Amino acid sequence: xxxxxxxxxxxxxxxxxxxEKGTVIIYTxxxxxxxGKDEYRSGQGLIILYRRKxxxxxxxxxxxxxxxxxxxxxxxxxxxxxxxxSEAAKTWEFNKAYVLSDSTNALEKLTNELRDNIEIPFDIxxxxxxxxxxxxxxxxxxxxxxxxxxxxxxxxxxxLVIPKGRAFAEYTKNEGVTGGMExxxxxxxxxxEAFEDMIML
Numbered sequence: 001x002x003x004x005x006x007x008x009x010x011x012x013x014x015x016x017x018x019x020e021k022g023t024v025i026i027y028t029x030x031x032x033x034x035x036g037k038d039e040y041r042s043g044q045g046l047i048i049l050y051r052r053k054x055x056x057x058x059x060x061x062x063x064x065x066x067x068x069x070x071x072x073x074x075x076x077x078x079x080x081x082x083x084x085x086s087e088a089a090k091t092w093e094f095n096k097a098y099v100l101s102d103s104t105n106a107l108e109k110l111t112n113e114l115r116d117n118i119e120i121p122f123d124i125x126x127x128x129x130x131x132x133x134x135x136x137x138x139x140x141x142x143x144x145x146x147x148x149x150x151x152x153x154x155x156x157x158x159x160l161v162i163p164k165g166r167a168f169a170e171y172t173k174n175e176g177v178t179g180g181m182e183x184x185x186x187x188x189x190x191x192x193e194a195f196e197d198m199i200m201l
């Protein structure tokens with residue numbers, strides 16, 4: 001992982017854990033593949049992390065659509081980005097959104113759209129992450145997008161977290177949001193367990 005990406009992830013997770021105004025982190029991915037003689041599957045996978053004051057939430061979505069014509073992967077990646085922002089906006093109130101994807105084309109299109117849209121009521125920061133480099137949330141978004149076993153899942157989990165600065169500060173010793181997830185869901189030390197439960201692996 002590059003230093004610049006590591007800083008983006010650190011900044012986004014610090015905003016998530018410490019900001020009182022409301023922050024979401026959105027990871028999206030998409031998949032287009034042939035699944036039959038004349039059939040193609042287009043999939044989207046989304047993970048949205050949220051915290052505002054004492055509420056901490058995680059929302060996941062996995063969708064698959066089957067067609068006789070192969071979709072453009074860049075268009076499906078873009079649709080996943082828009083879907084992620086839309087789902088976050090209709091679920092929670094927040095002031096800042098971090099959007100991360102491994103599709104440069106989709107992010108460029110989104111950036112151009114945002115530049116021309118002055119009506120968006122929150123700040124959106126868009127970042128590219130390199131795919132298949134063991135960045136956990138990106139890998140899970142990829143799994144949700146490409147795996148037929150988990151398609152058409154829409155699940156949200158929310159919990160109250162300990163409203164003490166010291167408890168939140170401890171998360172830095174547990175690799176980012178891990179500590180926050182542990183306190184919010186009273187889980188073990190691995191974030192993977194939370195997402196595995198949510199997507200019923």
